[in-house]
Amino acid sequence: MTTTADIHEPTFLAGDEFSIPTFRLLKQDGTLYEGAKAPELDKDQALAIYHAMVATRVLDERMLAAQRQGRLSFYMQCTGEEAAVVGATAALDDADMIMAQYREQGALIYRGFTFDEFMNQLFGNELDYGKGRQMPIHYGSRKLHYMTISSPLATQIPQATGYAYGQKLAGDGQCTAVFFGEGAASEGDFHAALNMAAVHEAPVIFFCRNNGYAISTPSIEQFAADGVAPRAFGYRMHVIRVDGNDILAVYSATQEARRIAVEHNQPVLIEAMSYRLAAHSSSDDPSGYRSKKEEEAWREKDPILRMQRWLDDLGWWSDDEEKALQESLRREVLETMKRAEKRPPPPLDSLITDVYADVTPELQRQLDALKRHIRQYPEAYPKGARALDSDVRAGDDTAAKGEK
């Protein structure tokens, strides 16, 4: 159904009528824009957010270095986008579901995922909740309401619409926040998800991290329109564009989006404008597609530095505290990494569990055949896989396993 006036001459519209402003509160020097009002954040909340942002940066730096040393197969950094991810998460209720793309480790840190938990996943050891089945950075946590990451892009977006619809029917006052990049927003799943969320009135926050690049493809080659935000009009959805490097603006916008979602069962689109300061992944080298000068310009808009200056001005943070935090985080990353590296991989039996709720007879036959084969060629297979029976582990650790 449309409700429009009639015209009697062919008049075309190009969408330029929609001019979408960018919501900003905090300047790079740590002071507020004139007339800007900071969201209500007490010192503890502000420091929790800051801590999560710094911890994300430190984890990313150390783990990329570990990847370069050959200790880890793969890694993805959030560098430059910490405010967007952590600010949005902090504005949610801790029981709201988060469906992330893959660059949102800051959300997990904010919710209390420990470095041990990160490392177990990154090294795919026997304590990894995902049982060593997915590449590094595919975290998940049921207790922290963080859906396990899957590599296919944008598949999580319509799932978020469905999850949120279920939350609405359950009536428990929760919503779902789904993160994705401006590149993934080109997938059909994005459009399906937004349209269905508007039609079925699902309490979901679509959080687009517009970081300028989909691997090497700049956003100017991703869409002709003014970013992703204008698409919301086509679905009749609330939308806001926010400075993704402005922690206060992201927090404030997401807080309001959550209110719209939960109180009115209306979806909201947030487009956070930021920049992926690091490479797409440890397998990528940005020098082939963008200039150092461009990177430098964005490095000066560092979201962590911006928040630190704001905290300094309030007298909530000092250089000494910064130094102590950095040191303790670095130490913790190294210690947890060493622990995780030493742990054995999951037992061979986990190859066939969780395909179905119960192991099927055919899968059992296939595993039994595989065990017979490995017993025949024990030296040809990794040591861990030779823990052929679940009661005989390659390692000696007896720590509690799994979170369920």
Next chain:
Amino acid sequence: MPTMNMLQAINNALDIAMGEDEKVLCFGEDVGSFGGVFRATSHLQEKYGRARCFNTPLVEQGIIGFANGLAAQGSVPVAEIQFADYIFPAFDQIVNETAKFRYRSGDLFNVGGLTIRAPYGGGISGGLYHSQSPEAYFAHTPGLKVVVPRDPYQAKGLLLAAIRDPDPVIFFEPKRLYRAAVGEVPEEDYQLPIGEAEVTKEGTDVTLVGWGAQMEVIDRAVELAEKDGISCEVIDLRSLLPWDVDTVAESVFKTGRLVITHEAPRTGGFAGEIAAAVQERCFLYLESPIARVTGLDTPFPLTLEKEYLPDHLKIVEAIRESVNF
């Protein structure tokens, strides 16, 4: 016992499932007040409300993505894809998401509550895009269960089992039989087992294996073969994933001969998988080559549909060739 056609049996199963558990939701294109283009969801919106039975926008990848999210959240979605021919926009959501949800999360999350219903198969002058049997694509995907009922009684019992199964199920409904198949169906709740084949007729000379609409075609072929004095054992596979190799092998040990039939094209069809598994188990018991009676390796035709379909005459010829090898 009341008599129902297959649509009524399916509608009855959905009614029971929605009545007993408010987490069960039915949705898809035209599924709401209209009750679906085949009317499988008739009156469910009236009875259970628009929040639980509703139309979706016309977007299959969205329907299944939405259903995956609902199932992960703890709801029990029954999503309808209007024709199996149109399931492919949702292929990514089904193959990469539905099927791998439990495995990739180490069982932190699962979409076991999900059932996807889709009418499949030919014989209705539907041409290329209203006739396909895509079951083999999905039977190649660990993590899914694939179920196909042959008649109204089976449809109700298997659909109720699918909805309550702890794993996601694709439920292909033989649309040619929606109104054509009529039989006694109990009013009350019952389930039939997923993953178990059924021997629908015992015999000694040759084993016939099929599923869905092909079972009726097999029965007609068997009637002809038995007039020739050939004793046929008939097995309805019912589930293609996981499939009941034990029941089929047990039968072939006895008969030494196997004829498999499906509407889908031959190359890469599920008959190939059955033939391979049976020869592994029964090699020394086989009296003749395992025969496949299938569609041709072409897109599904329109005016030449009757010639294309693996009908009872093609099956009876395969039976004779097998017995006289």
